[in-house]
Amino acid sequence: MTGTSNGRAGTQAAAGGGNAVYGLGLIGALVYYIQTADTFGQGLLGVLKAVVWPAFLVYDAFKALG
Numbered sequence: 302m303t304g305t306s307n308g309r310a311g312t313q314a315a316a317g318g319g320n321a322v323y324g325l326g327l328i329g330a331l332v333y334y335i336q337t338a339d340t341f342g343q344g345l346l347g348v349l350k351a352v353v354w355p356a357f358l359v360y361d362a363f364k365a366l367g
Contacts, residue, residue: 323355330354 334347350357 326354327351 330351331348334351335344338344338347
């Protein structure tokens with residue numbers, strides 16, 4: 302067992318990939334929603350949408366498939 306605390310070799314290197322993609326998506330969504338907001342309420346709603354954007358993506362993907 303080298304370099305891991307859970308006994309599985311090689312699992313720590315790939316663990317952060319999804320977090321980076323989500324983080325970049327979050328930043329991009331925040332910029333988009335805040336730039337398109339005309340009022341404070343729309344900006345606040347945009348922040349909430351930016352946090353849950355993967356749920357919208359999966360919902361629309363399933364709707365298109367089904």
